[in-house]
Amino acid sequence: MNSSVITFPGSNCDRDIDVALKKFGFKNKMVWHNDIELPKSDLVVLPGGFSYGDYLRCGSMASKSKIMNSVINFSKSGGKVMGICNGFQILVEAGLLPGVLLRNKYLEFICKNVFVKINDRDNSYFKELKKKTLELHIAHNEGNYFCSKDQLKLINDNNQIALLYSDKNGDVNEDNNPNGSIANIAGIFNKEKNILGMMPHPERMIDSALSGEDGSIFFKNLINNLR
Amino acid sequence: MVNEQVAIDHGLKKDEYKKICDLLKRIPNITELGIFSAMWNEHCSYKSSRLHLKNLPTKGKNVIQGPGENAGVIDIGDDDAIVFKIESHNHPSFIEPYQGAATGVGGIMRDVFTMGARPIANLNSIYFGSPQNKKTKNLLRGVVHGIGGYGNCMGVPTIGGQTNFDESYNGNILVNAMTLGLVKKNKIFYSKAAGLGKPVIYVGSKTGRDGIHGASMASAIFDEKIEEKKPTVQVGDPFTEKLLLEACLELMSGESIIAIQDMGAAGLTSSSIEMASKGGLGIEINLDKVPCRELNMTPYEIMLSESQERMLIVLENGKEEDAKKIFDKWNLDFSVIGRTTNSKKIELFFDKESVADIPINILVENSPMYDRKWKKTKLPKKIKINKDELKNLKITNVLNKILADPNICSKKWIWEQYDHTVMGDTIQKPGGDAGVVRVHGTDKAIAASVDSSAIYCWAHPLSGGKQVVCESWRNLVSVGAEPIALTNCLNFGNPEIEESMGEFVECVKGISEASEYLNFPVVSGNVSFYNQTKEKSIKPTPSIGGIGLIKNYKNMISMDLKKIDNLLLVIGKTEGHLSQSIFAREILNEKNGPPPEINLFNEKNNGETILKLIDKNFVQSAHDVSLGGIITGIAKMCIKGNKGAKIKKPKYLINEFDYFFGEDQGRYIIEIEKENFKKVSEILNKNSVHFDELGFIVEKDMIIDDKSKVSIDELKTSNTSWLTNYMGK
Numbered sequence: 019m020n021s022s023v024i025t026f027p028g029s030n031c032d033r034d035i036d037v038a039l040k041k042f043g044f045k046n047k048m049v050w051h052n053d054i055e056l057p058k059s060d061l062v063v064l065p066g067g068f069s070y071g072d073y074l075r076c077g078s079m080a081s082k083s084k085i086m087n088s089v090i091n092f093s094k095s096g097g098k099v100m101g102i103c104n105g106f107q108i109l110v111e112a113g114l115l116p117g118v119l120l121r122n123k124y125l126e127f128i129c130k131n132v133f134v135k136i137n138d139r140d141n142s143y144f145k146e147l148k149k150k151t152l153e154l155h156i157a158h159n160e161g162n163y164f165c166s167k168d169q170l171k172l173i174n175d176n177n178q179i180a181l182l183y184s185d186k187n188g189d190v191n192e193d194n195n196p197n198g199s200i201a202n203i204a205g206i207f208n209k210e211k212n213i214l215g216m217m218p219h220p221e222r223m224i225d226s227a228l229s230g231e232d233g234s235i236f237f238k239n240l241i242n243n244l245r
Numbered sequence: 246m247v248n249e250q251v252a253i254d255h256g257l258k259k260d261e262y263k264k265i266c267d268l269l270k271r272i273p274n275i276t277e278l279g280i281f282s283a284m285w286n287e288h289c290s291y292k293s294s295r296l297h298l299k300n301l302p303t304k305g306k307n308v309i310q311g312p313g314e315n316a317g318v319i320d321i322g323d324d325d326a327i328v329f330k331i332e333s334h335n336h337p338s339f340i341e342p343y344q345g346a347a348t349g350v351g352g353i354m355r356d357v358f359t360m361g362a363r364p365i366a367n368l369n370s371i372y373f374g375s376p377q378n379k380k381t382k383n384l385l386r387g388v389v390h391g392i393g394g395y396g397n398c399m400g401v402p403t404i405g406g407q408t409n410f411d412e413s414y415n416g417n418i419l420v421n422a423m424t425l426g427l428v429k430k431n432k433i434f435y436s437k438a439a440g441l442g443k444p445v446i447y448v449g450s451k452t453g454r455d456g457i458h459g460a461s462m463a464s465a466i467f468d469e470k471i472e473e474k475k476p477t478v479q480v481g482d483p484f485t486e487k488l489l490l491e492a493c494l495e496l497m498s499g500e501s502i503i504a505i506q507d508m509g510a511a512g513l514t515s516s517s518i519e520m521a522s523k524g525g526l527g528i529e530i531n532l533d534k535v536p537c538r539e540l541n542m543t544p545y546e547i548m549l550s551e552s553q554e555r556m557l558i559v560l561e562n563g564k565e566e567d568a569k570k571i572f573d574k575w576n577l578d579f580s581v582i583g584r585t586t587n588s589k590k591i592e593l594f595f596d597k598e599s600v601a602d603i604p605i606n607i608l609v610e611n612s613p614m615y616d617r618k619w620k621k622t623k624l625p626k627k628i629k630i631n632k633d634e635l636k637n638l639k640i641t642n643v644l645n646k647i648l649a650d651p652n653i654c655s656k657k658w659i660w661e662q663y664d665h666t667v668m669g670d671t672i673q674k675p676g677g678d679a680g681v682v683r684v685h686g687t688d689k690a691i692a693a694s695v696d697s698s699a700i701y702c703w704a705h706p707l708s709g710g711k712q713v714v715c716e717s718w719r720n721l722v723s724v725g726a727e728p729i730a731l732t733n734c735l736n737f738g739n740p741e742i743e744e745s746m747g748e749f750v751e752c753v754k755g756i757s758e759a760s761e762y763l764n765f766p767v768v769s770g771n772v773s774f775y776n777q778t779k780e781k782s783i784k785p786t787p788s789i790g791g792i793g794l795i796k797n798y799k800n801m802i803s804m805d806l807k808k809i810d811n812l813l814l815v816i817g818k819t820e821g822h823l824s825q826s827i828f829a830r831e832i833l834n835e836k837n838g839p840p841p842e843i844n845l846f847n848e849k850n851n852g853e854t855i856l857k858l859i860d861k862n863f864v865q866s867a868h869d870v871s872l873g874g875i876i877t878g879i880a881k882m883c884i885k886g887n888k889g890a891k892i893k894k895p896k897y898l899i900n901e902f903d904y905f906f907g908e909d910q911g912r913y914i915i916e917i918e919k920e921n922f923k924k925v926s927e928i929l930n931k932n933s934v935h936f937d938e939l940g941f942i943v944e945k946d947m948i949i950d951d952k953s954k955v956s957i958d959e960l961k962t963s964n965t966s967w968l969t970n971y972m973g974k
Contacts, residue, residue: 027488027575028484028488030399030487033668034667034668037669038669067400068397068398068400068483068484068487071398071482071483071487126662127390127394127663127664128661128662129397129660129661129663129664129665130661159397219666221669222666222669225669227672227798228666228669228670228672229666229671
């Protein structure tokens with residue numbers, strides 16, 4: 019399986035996701051934001067970080083980078099595109115995913131482990147994943163997902179909600195909403211479900227010595243699904 | 246237009262101005278005077294501290310580079326080295342907490358990557374006034390946001406730190422930032438220029454009018470007019486620094502750099518002069534070539550600006566084009582601004598005219614050095630605790646109160662705002678004895694801790710200086726790391742006052758003694774004097790940042806209790822020293838008396854024996870005993886591991902408050918399996934290490950001497966709620 023990770027100026031999880039993808043069997047290539055063409059890929063990842071310093075709005079300038087034309091075309095033809103954290107913000111700014119990501123409810127950066135409930139398995143990211151919830155790590159200042167009521171109804175009806183902040187057992191309520199996201203949304207798909215945006219970082223949970231290993235479960239399952 | 250009064254306005258003393266005129270054999274022009282004031286202020290010249298810093302032990306078998314470079318460098322085996330340093334950004338952070346703290350973090354990271362190392366961890370040590378002081382809350386929020394804002398954007402995990410509150414910082418907070426970087430031993434870069442006619446390159450951000458006289462401001466005491474000093478605070482842009490980091494590391498992977506130096510305090514002035522001075526060369530700069538952010542900047546402003554995210558590089562001839570390509574790729578300014586010469590002078594040109602011409606040795610070697618008068622602090626007499634007063638105290642109430650004390654309570658509200666897991670190698674998060682990161686792609690891990698004990702240093706600077714080194718050493722040992730070296734940030738009051746100078750001299754002496762004995766050399770650091778507002782000086786506050794190596798990260802130890810029924814031992818002897826303990830100060834309101842005594846032999850012997858036990862896999866969890874004594878230590882282990890403990894005071898001390906709250910030094914609590922007790926006690930006995938059988942692990946309560954009981958949930962609430970309540974969330 020071939021993957022590509024885009025490095026924007028200010029990306030800072032690009033190495034981490036590269037390490038994770040390789041660990042679980044992807045042949046990964048790093049792609050510079052100023053390049054025009056994507057290498058042949060089964061998966062494109064927009065990594066976390068502070069692309070363009072998060073100036074203007076998070077992800078807004080990166081969404082206009084040269085490489086993004088290719089990423090958009092790739093996704094339009096059904097290619098799998100995954101945005102993590104800042105990558106999610108970029109996907110939203112590029113119009114590939116609905117809604118926006120606002121500043122966290124308490125106006126503070128949050129770095130901690132959270133549980134997310136897998137809300138939909140009818141897609142190549144979570145299909146066959148046995149666990150009900152995953153323990154992942156968040157680290158963001160603008161992860162407060164918001165959309166209009168109509169949009170929310172639409173993404174609900176289309177089963178576009180990928181992940182919801184929950185407790186260990188998958189109970190979704192306001193107590194385990196870390197950032198104020200509408201309906202506890204932690205990750206969403208586009209309508210066709212080939213594009214996934216999520217705030218949690220699975221790449222930080224790939225080793226028992228780290229904060230946990232649920233990221234490993236996610237990546238192992240992902241590469242199997244793509245094969 | 247330059248005269249004595251202008252010099253005094255620049256922070257120079259009368260006799261210093263006379264010395265400048267004598268050495269130059271003429272009156273300096275305004276740009277030259279600015280350069281002298283920047284080079285000769287306390288912050289850059291160390292004129293009050295140099296004499297005493299000379300006595301610090303700086304050598305050791307693992308030391309590659311000691312003090313004198315941008316940061317210290319230590320050998321961690323194979324081809325790897327760690328570059329690290331701690332630095333203060335106190336004055337700016339009080340004036341403008343967000344930018345002050347942010348640029349403090351930015352500055353120390355630059356010091357580290359200037360040497361070719363990729364930063365792999367940040368730590369910080371921050372001190373605020375009393376929580377009741379009306380400024381404290383906003384300063385704390387601003388500083389935390391600033392540290393996070395910069396470090397998070399850079400993508401470097403903040404893995405540890407400490408936060409203290411004391412009324413002596415009401416008018417003068419402290420922000421000390423520390424960074425560790427990883428480098429290959431044969432790819433370390435230094436600031437010593439070499440070769441004649443080599444191009445001098447300016448890279449990074451453009452120069453603006455921010456931060457002019459920042460270093461001079463940092464060398465003066467505060468008064469009611471500090472608000473006017475806001476323009477001397479630099480403004481940080483972590484995004485540009487991230488680009489600068491990547492661009493510099495990309496350039497460093499080649500062979501074109503001769504020397505490199507970041508523009509920190511005193512900007513272009515100190516960076517160019519230091520590079521030339523170390524190489525025994527001259528330097529010629531055409532100031533028209535310096536990229537400027539604002540119009541009509543004068544040579545004076547360009548030389549004294551402390552705009553952030555800038556570097557000065559001496560390059561090999563003919564490499565300019567290749568280097569420029571890299572900086573173009575990262576959208577950073579790149580300009581050849583001068584060249585190295587054999588004049589041994591700094592020669593500045595602007596608009597085709599010479600605007601400064603100063604022999605470098607006058608600025609550097611002839612800079613003032615003072616043997617300031619200082620006063621010794623006598624060891625205070627021991628206090629007598631009124632035992633009747635103790636009879637009315639309930640041990641569990643006291644414990645709850647101590648766990649909720651601002652200086653003991655959980656600082657999760659702070660460290661959850663710092664990205665502590667980016668880079669994917671953080672194996673011990675903040676909140677433990679030391680932060681630990683793996684050396685990427687290897688089995689090795691680096692432990693780092695930052696400590697200070699201002700209360701002890703204030704009560705008796707010599708003992709306090711020793712104690713803080715020992716505490717750092719113990720924190721590293723507690724996670725299973727072999728301590729290697731330290732960096733220090735020495736925050737003190739006005740050196741022109743004998744008492745403050747005395748505190749400095751004796752703390753440094755204490756640090757020297759302990760680090761020498763423990764084989765724990767000082768490889769970098771900085772001094773921050775004039776931490777004083779009007780007449781009020783801060784408590785003497787040396788921060789020690791210690792680094793240790795764990796050869797196999799799988800053997801790392803953490804403090805959370807692991808298994809029911811496992812035994813708990815206290816390593817090291819408890820005499821029941823209560824003077825200056827948190828118990829005496831906060832519960833009995835007794836603020837006099839000596840700090841705990843340091844026995845360096847026991848300190849070393851106990852620590853080394855713990856490392857032996859860890860090496861033999863006998864230790865399940867460990868924690869050093871510090872503020873709040875044994876009971877506070879065990880409570881924290883219980884909270885972290887979500888388990889209880891049944892503990893008992895041994896018979897040799899009569900009073901349970903002495904035993905449980907005493908702050909004697911050189912002690913640890915360890916958890917071991919029952920069946921290993923015999924082997925462990927044999928090793929301890931063989932090494933003449935005193936130990937007490939404290940008790941064992943139970944499910945969810947702490948049971949003390951069979952008569953007091955408190956649930957871990959209650960202790961946890963006490964420990965975690967103070968800060969979040971205080972910050973209003």
